[in-house]
Amino acid sequence: MDTRARMLGATEESLRETGMAGTGIKEIVARSGAPIGSVYHHFPGGKTQIVTESLQNHSAKALRLLQTFFDGKRPPAKAVKMLFDNAAKEFEKAGSMKGCAIGSVALDLTREDFEIREICQASFESWIELIATQVPRSLAQTIVVALEGAFVLGKALKSGDPFRAAGKWLAATLEAQERRR
């Protein structure tokens, strides 16, 4: 992997673990092993640019993951259950310490972080859009809301259970919704 990609990967990991709070140029350099002089060579826009690009990478990866569940090959209730159970497992496998980079950054945004806020907004909208091809839009939004909230509680409780609980109840809601059609 080249230096630029390594730095973006290190930023993404740092954002997932500690949001903007623990993500500075020094941390990115330390995690990636890149020489500090290379930061502004690869990212002339500094921290804003490197954060923006890693969030875009993270968002695209999350969208591809969502697509594997919401590919239309199974009822939405089943897709939601699989998504949340899978998230619980992955979350615990990583030590119950890694959140979603987009969510972690969203809660740290200041009024001045226009560009970064727009990336967060576009990410969430693209995920909602995808899920809304199969369920009512407000329910698609609720699924993304629950996914983000599960990272919050999961990190505090050091457990994947908040994902499992939310997945179970959202699946029940979707099943009731499917029966009523």
Add this chain to the structure above:
Amino acid sequence: MDTRARMLGATEESLRETGMAGTGIKEIVARSGAPIGSVYHHFPGGKTQIVTESLQNHSAKALRLLQTFFDGKRPPAKAVKMLFDNAAKEFEKAGSMKGCAIGSVALDLTREDFEIREICQASFESWIELIATQVPRSLAQTIVVALEGAFVLGKALKSGDPFRAAGKWLAATLEAQERRR
């Protein structure tokens, strides 16, 4: 209000707006108007102590607010709908920029923030406990998950709609649950 209370209030506001990322001693001093020398006089434990105490205050306030909805005087479906609609309104009134202090901090926690993580855990557990007096525990957990997730999406989308969407679907889930009893 005395200096100590003013500093705690300033910390709480800062945590709600930007999590740990924007909350340092300098910011707390600037927001509270307290002399910088008074920080370690009132909080010998420094940032960890002041953050811990403001989170405890925030958590207790949130619990009291939850109690006004889940007071047993209305069906849980109605309580949830009111809670989320009220949260949407308050969130928008504050410029769609203020999250939950506990949630914002949870996503910024490092492995070393033992004490602060325990406050986050105890907060979420006390809220779940309260709601679980009226609904199944995993559903109570899902309600708190959705509340926290709505702050995440609300901040990114600059809108209270994620609260309204989640409140609507959780109420539908609870109604279905009540019918099945």
